[in-house]
Amino acid sequence: MDRRPPSFYFLSAFFVLFLLFLYGPTFTIGILSFQGPQGGLTFPMRGVSMHWFADLFQEQAVGDIWGAFRRSFALGLMVMVTTVVVSVMAGLAFRKRFAGSAVLFYLAITSLVIPSILISLGVGLIFNQLGLKIHWATSGFGSQLTWTLPFGLLIMFAVFNRFDRSFEEAARDQGATAWQTLRHVVLPIIAPSLIGVALFGFTLSYDEFARTLLTAGSYNTLPLEIFGMTTNVTTPVIYALGTLTTLFSFAVIGSCLLLVWLMGKRRARFGSDAGKGL
Numbered sequence: 001m002d003r004r005p006p007s008f009y010f011l012s013a014f015f016v017l018f019l020l021f022l023y024g025p026t027f028t029i030g031i032l033s034f035q036g037p038q039g040g041l042t043f044p045m046r047g048v049s050m051h052w053f054a055d056l057f058q059e060q061a062v063g064d065i066w067g068a069f070r071r072s073f074a075l076g077l078m079v080m081v082t083t084v085v086v087s088v089m090a091g092l093a094f095r096k097r098f099a100g101s102a103v104l105f106y107l108a109i110t111s112l113v114i115p116s117i118l119i120s121l122g123v124g125l126i127f128n129q130l131g132l133k134i135h136w137a138t139s140g141f142g143s144q145l146t147w148t149l150p151f152g153l154l155i156m157f158a159v160f161n162r163f164d165r166s167f168e169e170a171a172r173d174q175g176a177t178a179w180q181t182l183r184h185v186v187l188p189i190i191a192p193s194l195i196g197v198a199l200f201g202f203t204l205s206y207d208e209f210a211r212t213l214l215t216a217g218s219y220n221t222l223p224l225e226i227f228g229m230t231t232n233v234t235t236p237v238i239y240a241l242g243t244l245t246t247l248f249s250f251a252v253i254g255s256c257l258l259l260v261w262l263m264g265k266r267r268a269r270f271g272s273d274a275g276k277g278l
Contacts, residue, residue, distance in 0.1 A: 026246060033239035041234065052240040065241060068225035071136055075221060076206040078137070079144050083152040083201035084194055091156030092182075108153055111146040116210035119146050124214040139215040144205045151204065152197045159193045192260045199256045203249060 032039070036047020056065065090108075094101060111119060123143040127134050167189065171181040187194070209223040216224055222245065229238050 029239050029242045030246070033236055033243040035236045035239075039236050041236065041239075052236045053244070055235075055237050056240050056244065064220070065222075065225060068220050068222045069245075071219060072206050072222035075136060075141060075144065076202040078141055079148050079205035080198050080201035082141075082145060083148045084198050086149060087152030087156040087197050088187075088190075088194070090153050091160045094157060095160050105153075105157075109150040112150045116147070117213065119143055120211045120214040123211075127215075134215060134217040136212070136216040136219055136221055139217070140212050140221065143211040143215045144208050147208060147211055148201045148204045151200045155193060155197050155200070156190075159190050163190070191263055195256050195260055195263075199253065202252060206249065206252075 032041070032043070032045070033052055034048050034050070035045050035052065036049045037051045039046045039052070094105070120143055123139050123146075124134055127139045132138065163186075167185050168181050171185045176184070207223060208221075209227065212221050212224060220228065226238065226241065226245075229241075
């Protein structure tokens with residue numbers, strides 16, 4: 001058996017340190033959220049309990065935690081659905097070259113490199129100039145789309161570039177219309193990618209702070225509410241909130257991965273049944 005070179009152990013140790021750098025703060029928040037009733041914001045811990053999680057469900061002296069959560073959840077769903085629909089439509093449109101397609105593509109993804117706070121400021125100014133009310137469901141929704149749509153477009157462009165058109169040709173040979181081909185052939189095949197785009201849209205919106213800062217209006221989303229709490233909350237209840245929101249994000253991601261896995265199993269089963277039929 002060949003001995004591993006010293007570089008292997010060095011790189012392994014570096015990778016472990018990198019993981020600690022990524023997830024260490026999250027684990028620290030999670031641990032501190034289980035402090036006892038007399039616990040503070042730093043180590044050492046003063047007892048272990050679920051006190052601060054229970055406290056979250058009591059009326060808070062400051063902030064509107066659950067109202068902010070409902071707004072972030074609703075906004076995330078709005079952004080998710082819009083991102084999926086627009087990304088699919090754009091992916092279908094860009095399958096054929098047309099005049100100005102390259103320029104339009106680069107304009108669509110340029111917002112990824114523009115500082116987020118400038119996007120928020122620009123959207124807020126536009127709404128002010130048009131005499132429209134700044135609100136999380138309008139201006140906040142628009143500013144977040146500048147963040148989620150480019151990711152959705154990049155994913156769908158890659159998916160359709162690899163898409164085998166022979167499936168569509170076979171459907172048309174069987175007499176299927178363009179809509180039937182899209183509904184019964186194209187969309188089922190790219191369904192896992194659609195789930196990925198939906199996941200990107202929801203999670204990026206749910207956690208977004210900078211692009212919502214100047215466009216949320218009088219009602220905070222959850223990231224803005226948590227930021228506001230850091231200035232006036234001096235108990236581990238804020239850590240409990242952070243732990244629950246993190247678990248919620250992991251639950252959403254896990255649900256999407258499970259759905260993709262189930263779809264893959266179903267497709268493999270149908271493929272096996274079709275092969276036996278032949």
